[in-house]
Amino acid sequence: MGNTTKNYSTEKDRWQALLNRDSESVSKFFYAVKTTGIYCHPNCSSRLPNRKNVEFFDSREEAEKAGYRACKRCKPQSISQQTAIEQKIIMACRSIEASEAHLKLEDLAKEAGLSPYHFHRQFKKIVGLTPKQYSLSHTSKRFEQRLKTDESVTEAIYSAGYSSSSGAYSKQHDRLAMKPKVYRKGAEGVTITYGIAECFLGWIIVAATEIGVCAIEFDDDPNALAPMVQNRFPKALLQKAGPDFTGLIKDVVQFIRQPDKARHIPLDIQGTxxxxxxxxxxxxxxxxxxxxxxxxxxxxxxxxxxxxxxxxxxxxxxxxxxxxxxxxxxxxxxxxxxxxxxxxxxxxxxxxxxxxxx
Ligand SMILES: [Zn+2]
Structure with missing residues (x-):
């Protein structure tokens, strides 16, 4: 394996990818079988064809132009397998966000149906953080929020998923820059940034903490939206976002328009x-x-x-x-x-x- 990105430019490489059912080659090219008239993703689970009957194409359009029909098993004409992988990674993010305990890489990979190596690599590529870093950022955020409730600091440390209190203090140090007790005493509400836009459902508000989107609401009246979010988080400080928020709003609106096209949108999920x-x-x-x-x-x-x-x-x-x-x-x-x-x-x-x- 290693870090080199294969480009599958030669027929030899492509045939090798077929032999290996190489999932990383998916969407980089397609193969078609002359005897059946069908084209497939290189990792299709159907029987390996005879090499001499195989023809390669750079795109599904070209395969179709040459008269081939899409395979019913690997469905090369519908959402690409890369999109499917992205969806799996996003599901994994959701599991991490929702989990109180630290989830093992092996378990996350297994749930996604990928090898730990492939999972880790894809996760980093799509999210920009390793699964561990992503998990830590969420544990840390939960910890800050626990401190605002009436639990003791020690309870907060344990229920946020840290294994020992000394670990929590040192890990928190960079983020909070003050001891938990101090933070707790002086803690004002969370700051929530929001932006408002229009989408096919009317007006939409996207509200986010520093961790991710914490609320999305819709209404026919744009002025009704911010109060709706404030209602959900009565003590939070609501702040109208600057232009750096536009990308996130665009992503959300795009996601609502095409939910089958996976995108990574970080969520900050609050609930029992x-x-x-x-x-x-x-x-x-x-x-x-x-x-x-x-x-x-x-x-x-x-x-x-x-x-x-x-x-x-x-x-x-x-x-x-x-x-x-x-x-x-x-x-x-x-x-x-x-x-x-x-x-x-x-x-x-x-x-x-x-x-x-x-
Ligand atoms: Zn197939």
Missing amino acids: AFQQQVWNVLRQIKPGHTLSYTEVAEKIGKPEAVRAVATACASNKIGVLIPCHRVITKDGRISGYRWGVDRKKQLLEREKKAADKA
């Missing part, structure tokens, strides 16, 4: 353990799909908690990015949505259409 469990399940519902409240309750192993699940969905602060709109009633009705049933309908219709087209 139960709510986080529910939201975790929601994040696993793919665009174009829905679950009923009952199914979500079953998935978290609490089939009797249907009502509590509905409440957890309703208390989701991060609209669309945590897709509570993908939960409907058992008989298929599009019921309650914090931001209006019409918006929920629009979202679901759009996502269904896009999924059918793919």
